[in-house]
Structures are given as structure tokens and as C-alpha cells.
Amino acid sequence: MRSRLVFLVLCICSLCGGENFLTAQTKDSSLTVEPIGVQGIEHLLHNRSGKILFLNVWATWCQPCVEEFPDIIRLYGQYHNAGVDFAAISVDYPDEIESKILPFIDSRSVPFKVYVTNIKKDEDFINALDSSWSGAVPATFIIDANGKQKSAMYGQKPFNFFKTKIDSVLGSK
Amino acid sequence: MRNAAIFVFLSLLVSSMLFAGEPVKVENFTLPDYNGVKHALTEFNKSKAVVLMFIATQCPVSNGYNTRMVSLFNDYKDKNVVFIGINSNKQESIDEVKQHAKEHGFEFTILKDDKNIIADKFGASVTPEIFVLNPSLEILYHGRIDDSRREAEVTSRDLRNALDEILAGKSVSVSTTKAFGCTIKKID
Numbered sequence: 366m367r368s369r370l371v372f373l374v375l376c377i378c379s380l381c382g383g384e385n386f387l388t389a390q391t392k393d394s395s396l397t398v399e400p401i402g403v404q405g406i407e408h409l410l411h412n413r414s415g416k417i418l419f420l421n422v423w424a425t426w427c428q429p430c431v432e433e434f435p436d437i438i439r440l441y442g443q444y445h446n447a448g449v450d451f452a453a454i455s456v457d458y459p460d461e462i463e464s465k466i467l468p469f470i471d472s473r474s475v476p477f478k479v480y481v482t483n484i485k486k487d488e489d490f491i492n493a494l495d496s497s498w499s500g501a502v503p504a505t506f507i508i509d510a511n512g513k514q515k516s517a518m519y520g521q522k523p524f525n526f527f528k529t530k531i532d533s534v535l536g537s538k
Numbered sequence: 539m540r541n542a543a544i545f546v547f548l549s550l551l552v553s554s555m556l557f558a559g560e561p562v563k564v565e566n567f568t569l570p571d572y573n574g575v576k577h578a579l580t581e582f583n584k585s586k587a588v589v590l591m592f593i594a595t596q597c598p599v600s601n602g603y604n605t606r607m608v609s610l611f612n613d614y615k616d617k618n619v620v621f622i623g624i625n626s627n628k629q630e631s632i633d634e635v636k637q638h639a640k641e642h643g644f645e646f647t648i649l650k651d652d653k654n655i656i657a658d659k660f661g662a663s664v665t666p667e668i669f670v671l672n673p674s675l676e677i678l679y680h681g682r683i684d685d686s687r688r689e690a691e692v693t694s695r696d697l698r699n700a701l702d703e704i705l706a707g708k709s710v711s712v713s714t715t716k717a718f719g720c721t722i723k724k725i726d
Contacts, residue, residue, distance in 0.1 A: 492716075502719075
């Protein structure tokens with residue numbers, strides 16, 4: 366009876382298709398990968414609760430993304446207590462959470478929130494983030510505490526480049 | 539930084555002019571293919587359309603389109619449409635481009651854009667990214683091949699639609715779309 370109930374709940378969750386229901390967890394329960402859609406991105410960008418957002422768009426198949434990830438983790442170490450939220454949105458597919466994304470973030474102990482886009486069309490995803498973005502990954506955006514985009518950085522960037530941008534936004538906060 | 543600003547400006551300019559329906563004309567250029575033979579764009583001015591495809595050997599998104607690129611070439615080669623691949627990635631050598639073309643059955647010409655000069659002139663930033671030109675070297679279409687990296691989930695074959703309209707003598711109804719993929723790795 367109990368297993369039937371669990372099965373029923375799981376079916377309802379998957380039918381709902383809500384972003385939160387599909388969250389998967391790593392061995393480390395503090396690490397999750399959560400599918401995100403247009404509304405979720407809108408919320409992430411604009412409901413800042415007084416904090417700046419450093420948002421990286423990446424993929425496990427994108428070598429420059431993988432290469433710059435350690436720098437972003439270092440930046441998190443320096444800035445997460447200084448009023449900067451960190452998040453990453455993967456452009457892998459939601460059905461690759463278990464096979465690709467979780468192993469990646471687990472192996473690097475990624476300390477910030479990681480999402481995966483569940484927007485079907487790449488162009489809709491691009492426009493949800495920044496309509497002037499070409500769609501090339503990696504891409505990184507800094508959003509100020511008022512939800513306004515202050516920096517859009519396309520392609521792989523070095524640690525100090527990101528640091529300068531963050532300092533600039535923090536300085537004008 | 540200045541180069542990046544110019545690049546973004548050029549990309550936006552091309553997109554906005556295309557969107558506004560104004561033809562954007564590109565300059566002729568000459569690049570070597572992977573056998574070292576030089577090709578000028580003006581060589582192809584007897585064709586009905588020239589499809590320039592910025593592609594890569596190592597990008598999974600570009601590689602996800604390999605079979606689709608072969609199909610496009612096969613479907614349009616007898617309709618006087620020329621397909622040209624351009625590799626502008628700094629870390630992908632001519633030998634790698636040649637080997638990749640052989641492995642994937644690419645029969646179309648592939649040019650090596652050393653120092654990404656042509657990618658910069660076009661404002662290309664992604665692989666795969668498409669530009670369709672007419673014989674006067676005006677851009678008729680710029681953007682993606684289709685709307686999904688997964689072929690089974692494609693709902694809009696944007697490049698095919700553009701080519702079919704060009705071949706039918708019509709103006710291209712959707713002349714700009716967003717390409718999505720790997721950043722073209724350029725020289726610093």
C-alpha cells in the first residue's frame with residue numbers, strides 16, 4: 366500500500382512538470398541540480414533580495430566552461446559573504462542531470478546553486494536571459510541588487526577579469 | 539575589450555539590418571581550404587546561394603549537426619546552392635579539420651580562417667552559425683540550422699526554409715534566428 370502511494374505521488378509530480386519537482390540530489394545533500402524555466406530565470410534575475418548575482422551559463426560538453434569553473438568556485442570563496450550570490454545554469458538537458466551534471470558538480474564540490482535549463486527552445490532560453498546574447502557558451506552575467514544587468518561576458522574569462530567586474534558592481538552598489 | 543565591443547556592435551548591426559529588411563553586403567574574402575587551395579567568395583557568384591557554415595571539429599553542438607549538414611549539402615547541391623564550411627577556432631589545426639571532414643563525409647569545401655579574421659568580419663561567435671549569401675554577397679539569412687540540438691525535437695528547419703524561399707524567388711520570411719552552441723575560440 367505504501368509503495369503504491371509513493372508511486373502515485375511520483376506520477377503526480379512528473380505530470381505536474383513543475384521545476385522544483387524534478388530536482389535531483391547528489392551524494393552531498395547540499396548539492397542539487399534544479400531544472401529552471403522562463404519564470405524561474407525571471408525570478409532569479411529580478412528578485413535579488415538586496416544581493417548581486419553572478420550567473421554563469423555553461424555545459425559539461427563545453428571545454429572553456431569546464432576550464433573556467435574552478436575560477437568561479439574561487440570567486441565564490443571570496444565574494445559569497447560580501448553580498449554576491451552565485452549560480453550556474455547548465456545548457457545540458459534535464460535528462461542528463463544524473464549522467465553528466467551531478468558527476469561534474471560532485472567532483473568539483475560546487476558550492477553554489479546549479480540549475481539546468483528545461484526550456485525546450487534554445488532561442489527562448491537566450492531571450493529569457495539576455496536577448497542581445499548570441500547564444501555562445503560560456504556566458505556570464507552580473508546582475509545588480511536591483512535586478513539590473515550590469516555586465517555580460519561572453520566566452521571564457523580569466524579570474525581577474527571576473528573579479529574586476531564584480532568589484533565594479535559592488536563598488537557602485 | 540575594444541575588440542569585444544566592436545565585435546558585439548558588428549553582430550548587432552548585422553542582425554538589426556537584417557531584421558529591418560535592409561540587405562547587408564559583405565566584402566569578398568579569400569581563404570585556404572584544408573588542402574591549402576585558396577578560394578575567393580566571388581568564385582561562387584554563379585550559384586543561387588552560398589551557405590557559409592562556421593563549424594568546429596571539437597564542439598559537441600556543431601558535431602551534433604554533422605549528419606544534418608551532410609543532408610543539407612546532398613539535398614541542395616544539384617539546386618545550385620554552394621555550401622562552405624569555415625573553421626575559425628584557433629586550437630583546431632588544418633590537419634584536424636581535414637581529418638574531421640573525412641570522418642564525417644563532408645564533401646563541401648571547408649576553409650581555415652586562421653586568426654579568425656573572417657569570423658570577426660561577419661560577427662560570427664558560435665559554432666554552428668550560418669550565413670546565406672546571394673551572388674551579390676548580400677546576407678539573406680543569418681542564424682541557426684534549425685531550432686533543436688536534438689534532431690528528433692526539431693520543429694523549425696530555418697536554414698532549409700530560407701533556402702527554399704530563395705530558390706523559389708521569394709524573400710526570406712525569417713532572415714534572422716539565434717544560433718546556439720560553442721564559442722568560437724579566437725586569438726587574444
